[in-house]
Amino acid sequence: MIPGPTPVPETVLKAMGRHPIGHRSGPFQALVRHTSEQLRWLHQTSQDVLVITGSGTAAMEAGIINTLSRGDKVLCGDNGKFGERWVKVSKAFGLDVEVVKAEWGQPLDPEAFRKALEADVEKKIRAVILTHSETSTGVMNDLETISKYVNNHGTALTIADCVTSLGACNVPMDSWGLDVVASGSQKGYMMPPGLSFVAMSERAWQAYERSDLPKFYLDLGPYRKTAIKDSNPFTPAVNLYFALESALEMMQAEGLEAIFARHSRHRAAAQAGMKAIGLALYAAEGHGSPAITAVAPEGIDAEQLRKAVQAKFDILLAGGQDHLKGKVFRIGHLGFVCDRDVLTAVSAIEATLQSLGLHQGEIGAGMAAAARELN
Ligand SMILES: Cc1ncc(COP(=O)(O)O)c(C=O)c1O
Incomplete structure (x- = not known):
């Protein structure tokens, strides 16, 4: 991802x-x-x-x-x-x-x-x-x-x-x-x-x-x-x-239209999932890319989370670049990506936060919000 x-x-x-x-x-x-x-x-x-x-x-x-x-x-x-x-x-x-x-x-x-x-x-x-x-x-x-x-x-x-x-x-x-x-x-x-x-x-x-x-x-x-x-x-x-x-x-x-619709659905699911978990999006509201969702988790080391998601679930997220290192992680949803991939990534992030003791709110809220966008 x-x-x-x-x-x-x-x-x-x-x-x-x-x-x-x-x-x-x-x-x-x-x-x-x-x-x-x-x-x-x-x-x-x-x-x-x-x-x-x-x-x-x-x-x-x-x-x-x-x-x-x-x-x-x-x-x-x-x-x-x-x-x-x-x-x-x-x-x-x-x-x-x-x-x-x-x-x-x-x-x-x-x-x-x-x-x-x-x-x-x-x-x-x-x-x-x-x-x-x-x-x-x-x-x-x-x-x-x-x-x-x-x-x-x-x-x-x-x-x-x-x-x-x-x-x-x-x-x-x-x-x-x-x-x-x-x-x-x-x-x-x-x-x-x-x-x-x-x-x-x-x-x-x-x-x-x-x-x-x-x-x-x-x-x-x-x-x-x-x-x-x-x-x-x-x-x-x-x-x-x-x-x-x-x-x-x-x-x-x-078909072009279907490809664009799929990317835009995955953007919506990734964004909704992150918001429901309580993680802030990095891109200004309404300006997120259909290819990638950048997340800026306040008070959480984004690099630690990213590495834990990889170690625990073998899902590779992208890190923050330059001054965003440790502050941002990025979920790629570009190209050959299906609903299952996005849903799995959101769930893995949620589960990892929980195992690190960093999850706030109800576990499963992120997955549910993402799933609703994938209907
Ligand atoms: C927006 C953008 N421009 C350009 C590039 C080209 O980089 P590369 O020369 O590594 O393919 C990338 C690759 O990550 C990119 O995301």
Whole structure:
């Protein structure tokens, strides 16, 4: 129950266990053709979704270096560990970064972006860069509204980390006007780590033509050119493509709406369970992520609880990151997660609190509250 790597279905693992095939062969081309269609479906886009061998950060970096130039002004949303990462990547490539901050646990304020964009009459801002689902705090940022403001600006691009939102909730790339969408296989894709994905809008491809940042392995031009021929510029992770096809087939069989509904039900169950036990949620009310619920148990060492749940029930929860270590634990409910998993996690937390002598109120209240949300 961590937000990645997430559980991998057996059919996906088995698909991956096949002998690798030549990446310039007809069968591999057919596989690329099929997975490209599936990826467009998942992203709700008519653009190619390019596949890179790497983790999610490779897709984030690719989004920056393929659309921007040295010294370009960008607005970076920062309300957690992954917002901070955007700032670091942007600075590493010499961009002129203006940080739009919100406290950890709070969502980014779309109005702050609107004001900065409207004040930019000289059209200096080249991109607005943000995280959709901030995994470190379990907070959802309002990407749809912020992207609308960016589109009103006219020239800036929206570059979004959708690593823990894609496959958990609606991220319709084309209808929201997103320019760069980055994601990674070990999350909503229900796959092992190793593939990252980046999709770019037509506007982003126009920016690519002007972009002067150094790139080679992550230069998306060759990826796009070869994608047209159902291929890849380098030797791709062939076996992860087998897994990708299998995982996306499972997702298509379930359907996007059903996948989103399942994640939102699991968020409701995790939140209700924690509240009924008397544990405070870390994310601001109404802004919790469908992928992860962060819990800040007052007066309880979150790390001690997390370790005890693992020792007692073999259920791995995620810890707090940076200054949240010991203060927060996080329940991942992303990807291949079913009602039983969420109910078991809530019950295990409750039972562990009881065995540590830390449970207050009636035992079973958390499980009952979670169960009600799963009806
Ligand atoms: C919101 C978010 N962005 C980006 C990443 C990418 O990290 P990685 O490069 O480890 O796949 C993660 C993974 O935890 C994430 O949760």
